[in-house]
Amino acid sequence: MSSFFGGVRGREDPELAAGNRRTRLHYARDVNDQRALADDTPPIRRGRNWTWFVVAAVVMAVLGFAGSRGAEEVPITADCDTPAIAVASSAVTAGEALRFRLTGPDDTDYVVTLDGAPVRGDAGSRVSYTQTAAGPALRLQQCLSPTLLLATPAGDGPHQLAVLRLAADGTTSEVAATTLTVSGTR
Incomplete structure (x- = not known):
């Protein structure tokens, strides 16, 4: 057998x-x-x-x-009234991915900027961007974004990651910002 x-x-x-x-x-x-x-x-x-x-x-x-x-999610509480941004760490090393999340009203388009230049955070297919004159805009699902990945900026020192609210007429206004410090650039 x-x-x-x-x-x-x-x-x-x-x-x-x-x-x-x-x-x-x-x-x-x-x-x-x-x-x-x-x-x-x-x-x-x-x-x-x-x-x-x-x-x-x-x-x-x-x-x-x-x-x-996948790493754990960046901790942030969903807030459907006040836009905010949270980063995994405010001190990042050059060459590592910068992880961040957004919260705010889900009926508004947002543009994320790094040192004033529009950027597009990567979260795979879980987030979609629409191209606008101000830069790539995203809309939040249930007042919260997934963890987005972004290349760490070049150059040691402080850098500003900001969230801009995109109005219907195409104008933007800053609604949240955070400063992160980059080190380890050669």
């Missing part, structure tokens, strides 16, 4: 195996099958335990990648 995982193959009758081998070789001689005659040794039957090992290794690699992929 064999198990589901292929551990036990069952008992083979040695007389039956020898008879089958003789018959196979007899037929091979009749048709002059040199390949079968050269390969007259019984094949080595190996288990498929390595298959389970490979499957387990792939599953562990996928779980390890998925577990380390």
Whole structure:
């Protein structure tokens, strides 16, 4: 009896195996099958335990990648009245991703700027931007954005990350800002 995982193959009758081998070789001689005659040794039957090992290794690699992929959310309380911005850390190292979140009314378009220049935070497909004259604008879902990623600005020192409210006529007004300090630029 064999198990589901292929551990036990069952008992083979040695007389039956020898008879089958003789018959196979007899037929091979009749048709002059040199390949079968050269390969007259019984094949080595190996288990498929390595298959389970490979499957387990792939599953562990996928779980390890998925577990380390996303960092925790930037803490901010949803506020549907007052716009605000929160960063994961106000002191960042050059070359690392800057993580931030926005909150505010969800019926307003917002433009995020870094040192006065419009930027686009990346959150995959969870946020969509519309191109405007002021820069890429986003709308919040349920008064809160997902954690957005942005390249750390070049140059050591303080940098301002600001949120601008975009009016229907295309004008902007700053509604929230935070200062972050960059270090480690070479």
